[in-house]
Amino acid sequence: MTVPHPERVGESGTPARAPARPASPWHGQGPVVAAVSLGGAIGASARYGAGLLWPTPDGAFPWTTFTVNVVGCAVIGVLMVLITDMRAVHRLARPFFGTGVLGGFTTFSTYAVDIRNLVGTGHPGTGLGYLAATLCAALAAVWLGTTTARRALAWRRR
Template structure:
């Protein structure tokens, strides 16, 4: 007896079934990637708009980036409580809004560049203050937003 595919024979000599075709890694993740990209474009456009409306002066504290990052962190705090404690969100809501919109709106790269510019402009104290203030304010904003949202929801349920 001849075997059409000798590489696909089990121990007993019987032809083994053809291996299952592997799905592309993008098959299941395609919609998620698309939602992150769409949300990111929206968030980055909003951040760009904020920078155009309130441009930062060279060598000055970058209030626009600071405010965008702190507000974005507060919104993510509210959002995470809502989609974990209140609302059974569709599987694409978190990638779209949390990762995409808010990830595109907030900006670590501009934050880092702002610090480098302040140091290069001879303002290392302002750069260090900005570095610390952003970290403290962003973490505080998330904590306050989560706490306030949970309290508001508890009060509403009474």
């Protein structure tokens, strides 16, 4: 009778193991990268749409970028409380929504470029005001979103 998978014997007389198959990327970081990529595409598309609907004239305060960043920070505050305090959240929820959608939606690189452009085109006061206003409003939005979400969850659990 033939054995379908005969063991090979190594030099030490013990059975040799078959070479390990390389791990599939879908068992490691592949799903996380895919979730972040998909979420980022959605968030960046939404930000682009906001820019098309509400363009900023040259030299003016960039209200679109300011609003996108502040709203995105508030939603990040709410989302992180919900994701960390809820029991049954899929492991890809945080990478998809937090890093992907909201990371793609908020645009602090455009914020930096807007400041440089305002200062470079002779509007340093507007540039400095934008710098300070965005920083303060974004931090306040994260705090407000986090605090509101925590209070709402506490009230719901009563």
